[in-house]
């Protein structure tokens with residue numbers, strides 16, 4: 001497998017997330033197996049670029065829904081073979097589906113979008129499958145809920161899209177997978193499966209466990225306490241809504257790095273609790289402050305949250321606490337042709353006003369503010 005190559009200059013040149021509509025780079029038809037959240041989002045995005053997309057799913061309802069939403073058409077038995085197959089099934093069947101796709105379409109390139117890369121690769125290698133035409137990948141984009149109805153054409157926009165290849169990967173196979181990632185607005189990165197799994201263990205799998213366990217503390221809590229919940233709790237528990245079945249698979253397939261990180265996290269929690277137990281003990285306050293300050297340094301490193309690496313600009317709009325006001329704001333943004341990349345609402349119980357923090361591409365932020373002000377909205 002290759003050395004880690006994250007955003008090499010060549011890749012940086014090819015990363016064009018956020019640019020305007022371009023002709024599709026993807027050449028030939030794409031067949032998506034697994035038409036849920038990821039598969040249907042790939043289909044929607046590629047259809048939007050004029051790429052021919054066919055769909056397949058174990059569930060006839062899911063595939064019909066994905067087709068109805070515009071993610072492609074259901075594959076017919078006499079359709080010509082696709083140029084690329086995208087496997088977007090749950091991780092525990094991904095190796096089986098990749099093996100079948102490679103056998104069914106021997107001239108096609110096959111990729112997958114599973115959240116773990118090493119386990120399927122190791123399983124396919126163990127089975128002796130010829131992996132020349134296989135290029136594993138993983139878009140770092142998703143939602144708490146799966147299913148075709150949750151799909152979004154812009155799901156992958158400006159998000160990292162990791163590609164795992166080795167020295168034997170043919171250049172044209174690699175460039176086809178990269179073309180799809182770029183057409184969907186992804187930001188290409190290359191990693192080995194080992195590097196990928198360790199990295200996502202830290203930035204995706206550990207946060208999932210922490211968020212879920214934190215939210216689980218709320219189950220026995222008194223209604224009165226829950227009623228006070230604000231943005232802090234919402235920020236730290238959003239992903240606790242994720243599908244347990246999918247995450248049992250992801251965590252099980254990446255257990256080694258995740259268990260190691262959970263052990264280290266558990267030690268941090270214990271150290272914190274020890275210091276807090278006796279804050280008057282010499283050095284205890286400093287230990288507490290040091291751990292909190294380390295959190296400040298960690299959060300500052302997250303791309304798109306703070307500082308110069310910010311991907312999106314944030315605009316803050318005051319929203320009166322009246323029924324329909326937020327819907328009116330979102331409708332007007334649509335009318336102004338401003339694409340909302342993210343939305344965060346701040347609202348205190350009892351207050352007559354809240355504010356919406358809207359993330360937009362930096363190049364449209366100034367126009368968004370002036371157009372909204374012109375329409376009578378108050379921005380901060």
Ligand SMILES: NC(=O)c1ccc[n+]([C@@H]2O[C@H](COP(=O)([O-])OP(=O)(O)OC[C@H]3O[C@@H](n4cnc5c(N)ncnc54)[C@H](O)[C@@H]3O)[C@@H](O)[C@H]2O)c1
Nearest residue numbers: 034036037038057058088089090091114115142143146147
């Ligand atoms: N959900 C996320 O946030 C996210 C983000 C990035 C990557 N992924 C990865 O994407 C993949 C799909 O996740 P999702 O969230 O779209 O799940 P999903 O449940 O929305 O969709 C998966 C679909 O695969 C279908 N399926 C299952 N077995 C199949 C088979 N053998 N043949 C054909 N279809 C089959 C299911 O019927 C379902 O419609 C997973 O491997 C996951 O790790 C998920």
Ligand SMILES: O=C(O)C(=O)C[C@]1(C(=O)O)C=C[C@@H](O)C=C1
Nearest residue numbers: 115139140141142143144204239
């Ligand atoms: O935004 C979310 O809902 C996600 O959790 C997406 C997320 C992530 O952790 O970043 C979750 C799992 C996937 O493998 C990739 C992306």
